Amino acid sequence: xxxHLWTWLRxxxxxxxxxxxxxxxxxxxxxxxxxxxxxxxxxxxxxDAQAALGEHFFGDxxxxxxxxxxxxxxxxxxxxxxxxxRLATIYHEGLGVERNPKEAFRWWxxxxxxxxxxxxxxxxAAYELGIVVEADLEEAAYWxxxxxxxxxxxxxxxxxxxxxxxxxxxxxSEEQRLRVAExxxxxxxxxxx
Numbered sequence: 001x002x003x004h005l006w007t008w009l010r011x012x013x014x015x016x017x018x019x020x021x022x023x024x025x026x027x028x029x030x031x032x033x034x035x036x037x038x039x040x041x042x043x044x045x046x047x048d049a050q051a052a053l054g055e056h057f058f059g060d061x062x063x064x065x066x067x068x069x070x071x072x073x074x075x076x077x078x079x080x081x082x083x084x085x086r087l088a089t090i091y092h093e094g095l096g097v098e099r100n101p102k103e104a105f106r107w108w109x110x111x112x113x114x115x116x117x118x119x120x121x122x123x124x125a126a127y128e129l130g131i132v133v134e135a136d137l138e139e140a141a142y143w144x145x146x147x148x149x150x151x152x153x154x155x156x157x158x159x160x161x162x163x164x165x166x167x168x169x170x171x172x173s174e175e176q177r178l179r180v181a182e183x184x185x186x187x188x189x190x191x192x193x
Contacts, residue, residue: 042071047078054083058090065096076107084111085119105132112143120147121161128168137171141180144168149184 034056041049054072057064069090075083084107090097092104105126111119124144127136148165151157169177 042074045078047075047080047083050078051075051080051083054086058086062096065090069096076110079114081111081114081116081119084108084114085116088119088122101132112146115146115150117147117150117157117161120144120150121164124164124168137168138176138180141168141172141176142183145180145184146187 034053038049038052042053050071054068054070054075057068057071059068068086072083072087072090076087088104088107088111089095091100091107093099105123108119108122108126112123120143124140124142124147126132126140127143128140129135133139144161144165148158148161151161172180
């Protein structure tokens with residue numbers, strides 16, 4: 001499991017892996033219609049409606065790439081966490097735009113700061129591998145720890161994040177583990193107020 005995850009993370013940051021289809025992927029183009037009211041709300045600036053359209057068009061078909069970029073971009077700039085994650089993926093994989101790992105990192109980081117556990121894992125991988133940022137195992141451990149603890153008790157999330165978490169934590173010295181634990185304790189104290 002950990003070897004597969006490690007290979008997949010390396011491929012993602014090298015731009016060689018494609019997004020894996022999941023049950024929540026939108027149906028193929030033409031399979032559904034979009035409610036006119038949703039389009040009206042999105043055009044009127046409703047961030048949730050923009051994100052819904054961004055998710056609808058976020059797929060692997062060429063004709064949807066521009067719409068996915070447009071709507072996810074608007075929603076991401078409006079602070080929508082899911083749209084920020086999708087926009088990061090669009091930049092990272094070059095889906096209809098020029099591949100831009102720095103922009104991908106920026107949007108994943110924005111979502112990670114808002115406790116998106118998938119984005120936190122991508123930030124951890126960037127720090128571990130030294131991609132876009134200087135390699136920093138302690139920073140990677142901090143972000144993968146936030147991802148792991150943020151996944152809660154969702155089995156699918158824990159299976160995905162858990163192996164990577166253990167892999168990174170094992171590489172730390174005792175002193176580094178204590179520093180990461182202190183940062184996490186401080187974060188918990190400041191966010192629980």
